[in-house]
Amino acid sequence: MSVTARHRSVVSKSATRSRDKTKAGAHYLARRVVTFLRENEEGHYIRLQNLYGNKKLAEKYGLDPKLRYYGCLVWDPPRIVVDFRNPLATIVHEVLHALYPDATEKEILYKESLVMRHLTEYRAVQIWTLSGTLMRVSEER
Ligand SMILES: [Zn+2]
Numbered sequence: 001m002s003v004t005a006r007h008r009s010v011v012s013k014s015a016t017r018s019r020d021k022t023k024a025g026a027h028y029l030a031r032r033v034v035t036f037l038r039e040n041e042e043g044h045y046i047r048l049q050n051l052y053g054n055k056k057l058a059e060k061y062g063l064d065p066k067l068r069y070y071g072c073l074v075w076d077p078p079r080i081v082v083d084f085r086n087p088l089a090t091i092v093h094e095v096l097h098a099l100y101p102d103a104t105e106k107e108i109l110y111k112e113s114l115v116m117r118h119l120t121e122y123r124a125v126q127i128w129t130l131s132g133t134l135m136r137v138s139e140e141r
Pocket of ligand 1: 093097105108
Protein backbone atom coordinates (compact mmCIF):
# COMPACT_ATOMS: atom_id res chain seq x y z
CA MET A 1 0.00 0.00 0.00
CA SER A 2 1.45 3.38 -0.94
CA VAL A 3 1.66 6.18 1.59
CA THR A 4 -0.95 8.14 -0.34
CA ALA A 5 -3.38 5.24 -0.37
CA ARG A 6 -2.89 4.56 3.34
CA HIS A 7 -3.36 8.23 4.10
CA ARG A 8 -6.52 8.31 2.01
CA SER A 9 -7.94 5.29 3.80
CA VAL A 10 -7.27 6.86 7.23
CA VAL A 11 -8.96 10.10 6.16
CA SER A 12 -12.00 8.31 4.82
CA LYS A 13 -12.35 6.22 7.99
CA SER A 14 -12.34 9.26 10.26
CA ALA A 15 -14.69 11.10 7.88
CA THR A 16 -17.08 8.15 8.16
CA ARG A 17 -16.80 8.22 11.95
CA SER A 18 -17.67 11.91 12.19
CA ARG A 19 -20.54 11.48 9.70
CA ASP A 20 -21.91 8.66 11.89
CA LYS A 21 -21.70 10.92 14.91
CA THR A 22 -23.66 13.62 13.12
CA LYS A 23 -26.17 11.09 11.82
CA ALA A 24 -26.63 9.69 15.33
CA GLY A 25 -27.19 13.25 16.58
CA ALA A 26 -29.77 13.85 13.87
CA HIS A 27 -31.62 10.65 14.74
CA TYR A 28 -31.57 11.54 18.42
CA LEU A 29 -33.11 14.94 17.67
CA ALA A 30 -35.73 13.40 15.36
CA ARG A 31 -36.70 10.98 18.15
CA ARG A 32 -37.04 13.92 20.57
CA VAL A 33 -39.31 15.75 18.09
CA VAL A 34 -41.52 12.63 17.79
CA THR A 35 -41.68 12.25 21.59
CA PHE A 36 -42.56 15.93 22.01
CA LEU A 37 -45.44 15.62 19.53
CA ARG A 38 -46.64 12.30 20.98
CA GLU A 39 -46.58 13.31 24.65
CA ASN A 40 -47.59 16.93 24.02
CA GLU A 41 -47.24 17.77 27.71
CA GLU A 42 -48.05 21.47 27.31
CA GLY A 43 -51.09 20.76 25.11
CA HIS A 44 -49.81 22.41 21.94
CA TYR A 45 -51.96 22.43 18.86
CA ILE A 46 -50.87 23.17 15.32
CA ARG A 47 -52.34 25.85 13.05
CA LEU A 48 -51.60 25.70 9.35
CA GLN A 49 -51.77 29.26 8.11
CA ASN A 50 -50.76 31.45 5.21
CA LEU A 51 -48.03 32.91 7.42
CA TYR A 52 -45.02 33.57 5.20
CA GLY A 53 -44.91 37.27 4.31
CA ASN A 54 -48.27 37.91 6.04
CA LYS A 55 -47.71 41.16 8.01
CA LYS A 56 -51.09 40.99 9.78
CA LEU A 57 -50.47 37.51 11.16
CA ALA A 58 -46.88 38.39 12.07
CA GLU A 59 -48.20 41.31 14.16
CA LYS A 60 -50.87 39.09 15.74
CA TYR A 61 -48.15 36.70 16.94
CA GLY A 62 -45.84 39.44 18.16
CA LEU A 63 -43.33 38.95 15.33
CA ASP A 64 -41.51 41.66 13.39
CA PRO A 65 -43.86 42.38 10.44
CA LYS A 66 -40.88 43.46 8.34
CA LEU A 67 -39.56 39.88 8.37
CA ARG A 68 -41.02 36.71 6.81
CA TYR A 69 -41.75 33.61 8.85
CA TYR A 70 -42.49 29.99 7.96
CA GLY A 71 -43.56 29.28 11.51
CA CYS A 72 -43.68 30.42 15.10
CA LEU A 73 -44.11 28.94 18.54
CA VAL A 74 -46.80 30.57 20.67
CA TRP A 75 -47.26 29.81 24.37
CA ASP A 76 -50.63 31.30 25.24
CA PRO A 77 -52.46 29.18 24.27
CA PRO A 78 -49.62 26.80 23.38
CA ARG A 79 -49.55 26.31 19.64
CA ILE A 80 -47.27 25.93 16.69
CA VAL A 81 -48.21 28.13 13.75
CA VAL A 82 -46.95 26.74 10.47
CA ASP A 83 -47.10 28.05 6.94
CA PHE A 84 -48.86 25.30 5.00
CA ARG A 85 -46.51 25.69 2.06
CA ASN A 86 -43.48 24.45 4.02
CA PRO A 87 -44.89 22.41 6.91
CA LEU A 88 -42.62 19.47 7.77
CA ALA A 89 -39.32 21.31 8.23
CA THR A 90 -41.19 24.14 10.00
CA ILE A 91 -42.84 21.78 12.49
CA VAL A 92 -39.43 20.23 13.25
CA HIS A 93 -37.96 23.73 13.63
CA GLU A 94 -40.65 24.97 16.03
CA VAL A 95 -40.61 21.79 18.12
CA LEU A 96 -36.83 22.19 18.44
CA HIS A 97 -37.47 25.72 19.79
CA ALA A 98 -39.84 24.20 22.36
CA LEU A 99 -37.28 21.52 23.29
CA TYR A 100 -34.36 23.97 23.43
CA PRO A 101 -35.89 27.26 24.62
CA ASP A 102 -32.47 28.81 25.33
CA ALA A 103 -30.93 27.95 21.96
CA THR A 104 -30.27 30.76 19.51
CA GLU A 105 -32.02 30.94 16.12
CA LYS A 106 -28.73 29.93 14.51
CA GLU A 107 -28.45 26.82 16.71
CA ILE A 108 -32.06 25.85 15.96
CA LEU A 109 -31.48 26.29 12.21
CA TYR A 110 -28.42 24.04 12.51
CA LYS A 111 -30.37 21.35 14.40
CA GLU A 112 -33.25 21.63 11.92
CA SER A 113 -30.99 21.12 8.91
CA LEU A 114 -29.27 18.21 10.68
CA VAL A 115 -32.61 16.50 11.36
CA MET A 116 -33.96 17.17 7.87
CA ARG A 117 -30.76 15.97 6.16
CA HIS A 118 -30.90 12.58 7.92
CA LEU A 119 -34.66 12.18 8.39
CA THR A 120 -35.81 8.66 7.54
CA GLU A 121 -39.13 7.90 5.86
CA TYR A 122 -40.22 6.20 9.09
CA ARG A 123 -39.60 9.31 11.24
CA ALA A 124 -41.10 11.61 8.60
CA VAL A 125 -44.32 9.56 8.64
CA GLN A 126 -44.35 9.64 12.47
CA ILE A 127 -43.92 13.41 12.53
CA TRP A 128 -46.60 13.92 9.84
CA THR A 129 -49.08 11.58 11.53
CA LEU A 130 -48.61 12.96 15.04
CA SER A 131 -48.74 16.54 13.73
CA GLY A 132 -52.01 15.76 11.96
CA THR A 133 -53.61 14.71 15.25
CA LEU A 134 -52.65 18.09 16.77
CA MET A 135 -54.01 20.28 13.98
CA ARG A 136 -56.96 22.53 14.72
CA VAL A 137 -58.96 24.68 12.36
CA SER A 138 -59.82 28.18 13.56
CA GLU A 139 -63.48 29.03 14.15
CA GLU A 140 -62.83 32.51 12.76
CA ARG A 141 -63.25 32.47 8.99
ZN1 LIG B 1 -36.72 29.82 14.73
